[in-house]
Amino acid sequence: MNRLNQLFEKKKNNLLSVYFTAGYPELNTTLNIAEALEKAGADFLEIGFPYSDPVADGPTIQHSSQKALDNGMNLNLLFEQLADLRKRVSIPVLLMGYVNPMVQYGVERFCAKAAEVGVDGVIVPDLPMYEYEMLYQGCFAKYELSNIFLVTPQTAEARIRKIDELSNSFIYLLSSASVTGHNLQVSDATETYFQRIKDMQLKNPTVIGFGIGDQATYQKATAYANGAIVGSAFVKLLGTPGYMEKIPEFIKSIRG
Amino acid sequence: MKYTVNEQGYYGDFGGAYIPEMLYPNVEELRQQYQKIIGDAGFKSEFDQLLKDYVGRPSPLYLAKRLSEKYGANIFLKREDLNHTGSHKINNAIGQILLAQRLGKKRIIAETGAGQHGVATATVCALMGMQCVVYMGEIDMERQAPNVARMKMLGATVVPATSGSKTLKDATNEAMRDWIGNPVDTHYIIGSVVGPYPYPEMVAQFQSIISLETKKQLLEQTGKELPEYVLACVGGGSNAMGMFYHFLDDEQVKLIAVEAAGKGVNSGHSAATSVLGREGILHGSRTILMQTDDGQVVEPYSISAGLDYPGIGPQHAHLHKIQRAQYVNITDDESLQAGLLLSQLEGIIPAIESAHAFAYLEKMKFEKSDNVVVCLSGRGDKDLSTYIKHFGF
Numbered sequence: 001m002n003r004l005n006q007l008f009e010k011k012k013n014n015l016l017s018v019y020f021t022a023g024y025p026e027l028n029t030t031l032n033i034a035e036a037l038e039k040a041g042a043d044f045l046e047i048g049f050p051y052s053d054p055v056a057d058g059p060t061i062q063h064s065s066q067k068a069l070d071n072g073m074n075l076n077l078l079f080e081q082l083a084d085l086r087k088r089v090s091i092p093v094l095l096m097g098y099v100n101p102m103v104q105y106g107v108e109r110f111c112a113k114a115a116e117v118g119v120d121g122v123i124v125p126d127l128p129m130y131e132y133e134m135l136y137q138g139c140f141a142k143y144e145l146s147n148i149f150l151v152t153p154q155t156a157e158a159r160i161r162k163i164d165e166l167s168n169s170f171i172y173l174l175s176s177a178s179v180t181g182h183n184l185q186v187s188d189a190t191e192t193y194f195q196r197i198k199d200m201q202l203k204n205p206t207v208i209g210f211g212i213g214d215q216a217t218y219q220k221a222t223a224y225a226n227g228a229i230v231g232s233a234f235v236k237l238l239g240t241p242g243y244m245e246k247i248p249e250f251i252k253s254i255r256g
Numbered sequence: 257m258k259y260t261v262n263e264q265g266y267y268g269d270f271g272g273a274y275i276p277e278m279l280y281p282n283v284e285e286l287r288q289q290y291q292k293i294i295g296d297a298g299f300k301s302e303f304d305q306l307l308k309d310y311v312g313r314p315s316p317l318y319l320a321k322r323l324s325e326k327y328g329a330n331i332f333l334k335r336e337d338l339n340h341t342g343s344h345k346i347n348n349a350i351g352q353i354l355l356a357q358r359l360g361k362k363r364i365i366a367e368t369g370a371g372q373h374g375v376a377t378a379t380v381c382a383l384m385g386m387q388c389v390v391y392m393g394e395i396d397m398e399r400q401a402p403n404v405a406r407m408k409m410l411g412a413t414v415v416p417a418t419s420g421s422k423t424l425k426d427a428t429n430e431a432m433r434d435w436i437g438n439p440v441d442t443h444y445i446i447g448s449v450v451g452p453y454p455y456p457e458m459v460a461q462f463q464s465i466i467s468l469e470t471k472k473q474l475l476e477q478t479g480k481e482l483p484e485y486v487l488a489c490v491g492g493g494s495n496a497m498g499m500f501y502h503f504l505d506d507e508q509v510k511l512i513a514v515e516a517a518g519k520g521v522n523s524g525h526s527a528a529t530s531v532l533g534r535e536g537i538l539h540g541s542r543t544i545l546m547q548t549d550d551g552q553v554v555e556p557y558s559i560s561a562g563l564d565y566p567g568i569g570p571q572h573a574h575l576h577k578i579q580r581a582q583y584v585n586i587t588d589d590e591s592l593q594a595g596l597l598l599s600q601l602e603g604i605i606p607a608i609e610s611a612h613a614f615a616y617l618e619k620m621k622f623e624k625s626d627n628v629v630v631c632l633s634g635r636g637d638k639d640l641s642t643y644i645k646h647f648g649f
Contacts, residue, residue: 050418052552053538056276062419074550077540080359099274100537125276126537130264150277154439159280177278177439 002144004120004169007044008205008226014203015039015227017207017254018095018234021048021064023073025238029209030081035088036239036244040251042091043227046123048110049097051061051079058181060232064239069157075105079113085117094148096123100146107136111143121146121169129159148172153193157200164202171204173197173225175211181232184211185218230254259504259571259580262570265453267576268302270544270570273452274537278436283446285359287454293358294351294461304413306350307465310383311340315466317473317629322601323572324558332483333604333632334470336495341376343607343634344463344495345447349376351462353384356443363387367431369396369415369491370562370609372634373404373447378412388412393423396561402636421555424491424565428539448492449569452540456497456569463498464489470629471502483627485620487512489562489612490583491527495633500581511581513572514613516558517532518588525566527556530576530583540565544573559588559642560608562634581645586615594618595636607634608642 007015018037021032034045044079050065050073057065078095085093095114102110102124114122122145127136132147140147146169151160154177163171173194184190197206208221213233221228237243237250265271265287273283307313318333323428336344356364364386368374376391381388388406391472394416397404407414417426428450433442441578449463467486475481486503488496490513503509518526526532529546536545538553546554546566558564568576575581586594594615598604606614610633622628636643643649 053425053429055429055539056436058276058433059419066419069552076550078561100545100547100553101551103537104400104547104549123636125272125278126540128272128274131272131274152278152281152439153276154281156281172276178437182437 002120002146004044004146006094008170011043012226015043015207015220017044017046017227017229018042019048019067019229019231020045020234020238021050022078023050023071024064024235025067025243027073028081030078031084031088032244033238034085034093036247037251038089038091040248041255042138042251044092044094046094046096046229049074049075049095049101051098051101054098056179056195058179060181060235061143064235071088075110079117082117082119083210089239092120093118094121094123095119099127108139110196111139111145114145119145121148123148123172124133125150129162129166136213151197152177153189156235160197160200164204169204170226171202171206173206173208175221176209178208178210181196183213185221198224201224215254218254259454259575259586261457265468267571270542270573271456272542273540274542275452275540278439279432282435282439283395283452289359290355290454290458293355295408297359300333301338301352303351303354303462307347311350312338313465313467314473315339317470317477321476323598324397326601327617327622328624329626329628332474332627332629334466334499334629335632336466336636337606337610337632337635341372341379343372343376344466344498345373345376346379347465347498348382348447348459348494349373349445350460352443353380353386356386356445356470357384359443361441361443363392363438365389365431365442366444366445366447367391367424367427368447369393369427369565370560370607371400371407371638372562373596374409374412375403375406376444377447378407381412382410389434390414391417391434391595393417393421393427395422396424396427399642400561400638406408421559425553428432432539448494449497449566449571450492450539452542455540455569456552458592460497460501460571464501466498467500467502468629470499474596474627474629475512475615478627480627482506482509483629485510485512485626485628486633487613487616487628488512489514489563489567489609489633490568490572491516491609492567493569495631497569497571499631504580511575512616513581513583514616515583515585516560516563517585518557518559520587521569521585525557527558527566528585529566529568531585533567541570543567543570544576559608560591562607562609563612584616586612588614592643595643596647604632605636606632607636608639
C-alpha cells in the first residue's frame with residue numbers, strides 16, 4: 001500500500017493538497033518548499049514538472065512553468081533534486097505534468113525513477129485513458145505508482161465509472177470547465193455536479209481542484225469531496241518576496 | 257485508402273487524441289458525429305453549393321506557360337489563391353461551420369498564423385451569423401495587420417496570444433484554453449491537419465476537394481489523370497494534404513512537401529520540422545515535433561507566418577516516415593525570390609507560404625513531358641509589406 005492509500009485510509013475528510021511547479025521561483029527550492037508545506041500542515045503534495053505548452057493551465061501556472069524552464073528545470077534535474085525527498089518529506093507526493101516530457105524521458109524510466117525517489121503517483125492530464133490502459137498500466141503497477149484521472153462536469157457517467165475502475169488512490173474532480181486559476185464559483189449547477197458524483201458512491205475517494213484558493217472555496221469543496229487541491233493561489237504566493245516565511249500562514253488561511 | 261486513418265485515429269504511429277479531460281466530451285462528440293454529418297446528403301449538397309457559388313470552385317488548374325518553359329516541364333498551378341478570401345483555408349472553414357451548425361453550436365473559435373484561416377473563419381461566421389473569436393499571436397498580428405483588419409471588419413473578435421513565441425503555436429494553446437472554458441456552446445475550427453483526432457482527418461477531407469478537382473482537370477487538359485509530381489508547402493500541412501489526398505494511392509505520383517527552412521535548417525531559425533523534429537506529442541496528436549531533449553517545444557521560425565509551426569500534421573508525419581512523400585525545405589530568401597519570379601513570369605503574386613513550393617522547382621530535374629502540379633495555396637496581398645521590405649520596392 002503506497003503512501004497515498006495509507007493517507008486516504010487514515011484520513012477521510014478535509015484533506016489538503018498543494019501544487020507547486022518544480023524550479024519556480026528558483027531552481028533549487030523544490031525540496032525546501034515541499035518540506036515547508038508538510039510542516040505547515042499540507043496532507044499531500046503535487047510537484048509540477050514544467051512544460052512549454054501547458055494547455056490545461058491558466059496564466060499563473062503557465063508563467064511559473066516558463067520561469068522554471070528558463071531557470072533550467074528539466075526531468076533529469078528534478079529527479080536529482082528529489083533524491084533526498086524521503087529524507088525530508090514523509091507525506092505523499094505526486095508528480096504532475098504533460099505527456100510529451102514524460103514520453104521523451106521514457107515512460108518506464110520515468111516510473112522507475114519516480115518510484116526510486118519515493119513519488120507515490122502521477123497526474124498527466126493529456127495522457128489518454130485508452131493509452132494508459134493499453135500501454136502503461138502494467139508499468140505503473142510494477143512501480144506502485146498511482147495514475148490520477150480527472151473528471152469534469154461534462155464527463156459522462158459511464159466514463160466516470162471506468163475512471164473509478166482504473167484508479168487506485170483518488171479521483172481528481174475539476175470544480176468547473178476551465179483551466180487552472182479561475183476562482184471557484186459555486187452555483188446550483190456546480191453543487192448538482194458535486195452531489196451527482198457523491199451519489200455515485202465511487203470506490204475511490206475524490207479530491208476537488210481548480211479554483212480553490214481560500215478558506216471559503218476549500219470548505220465548499222471539502223463539503224462534497226474528501227479533500228481539495230490548491231494550485232494557482234499558492235504559485236502566486238511563491239512569486240512574492242519572502243515566500244518561504246509566508247507558507248505556514250498561507251496554509252492556515254486555507255484550513256482556517 | 258491505404259494511407260488514411262485507422263479507427264483509433266492513427267496514421268501508422270501518428271495521430272491519436274492526447275487531450276485533457278476537459279476537452280474529451282467535445283472531441284468525442286466530434287469523433288462520433290462528424291462522419292455521419294458530412295456523409296449526409298443534405299450536408300453534401302449545401303457544402304457543394306457554397307463551394308461553387310460562394311467560394312468560386314472549382315478553382316482553375318492553370319498551365320503556367322512561361323514557368324513551364326523555364327523549368328522544362330508542364331507546370332500546372334492549382335489556383336486556390338482565386339478562392340473567396342484568397343486561400344485554400346475557406347474550403348475547411350465552410351465545411352466546419354456547417355458541421356458546427358448541425359452540432360447546435362452558437363460560438364466559433366479559431367487560431368490563425370498568417371491570418372488566412374482567421375479571415376476564412378470570420379467570413380463563414382459572418383455568412384452564418386455566428387459569434388467568432390480568433391486567437392492570433394501578437395507578433396503575427398503585427399506582421400499580418402491587413403488580415404487582422406479584415407477579421408475585425410467581418411465582425412470577429414481578434415484576441416492576441418502573448419505567451420511563448422507569440423505566434424501560431426501559442427494562438428493554438430489559447431484557443432484550446434478557450435474551448436476548455438466553453439465546452440458546450442463552442443466549436444473550435446482548427447485550420448490545419450493538426451490537433452486531436454478527428455481533426456486531422458476531417459480537415460483533410462474538407463481540403464481533399466483540391467486533389468479531386470485536379471485529377472478531373474488534368475484529365476480534361478492533358479488526357480492523363482495523374483501528374484508526375486505534386487508539390488505543396490507544409491506548415492501544419494492542410495493545403496498539402498488536400499493536394500495529396502486523392503493521389504496518395506497512386507504510387508507513381510511523386511508527392512513533394514516543402515517546409516520552411518527559415519534562415520537555414522541549421523541556423524537556429526527554422527521551421528523545417530521533418531529534419532529538425534522527432535516523434536512527440538503536441539496539440540493533441542502524436543507527430544513529428546521540434547523539441548528539446550527534455551520534450552519542450554522549440555520555437556519555430558519562418559518569414560512566413562503560416563509556416564512557422566513546430567510540428568506537422570500526423571498524416572504528414574506518417575507519409576514522411578514511410579517515405580510516401582518527400583519532405584524538403586526552402587529558405588526565406590529562396591521563397592521570396594520564387595514569389596518574385598512567379599509575379600514577373602506569370603503575373604501572379606503568391607503568398608509567401610505558396611512561394612516555398614514554387615522555390616523547390618529550382619532544385620528539381622524534369623523530363624520535357626512531365627506534368628507537375630503546384631498548389632498555389634494563397635495569394636500574396638497579405639505579404640506585400642514583407643515583399644516590399646525585402647526587395648526595397
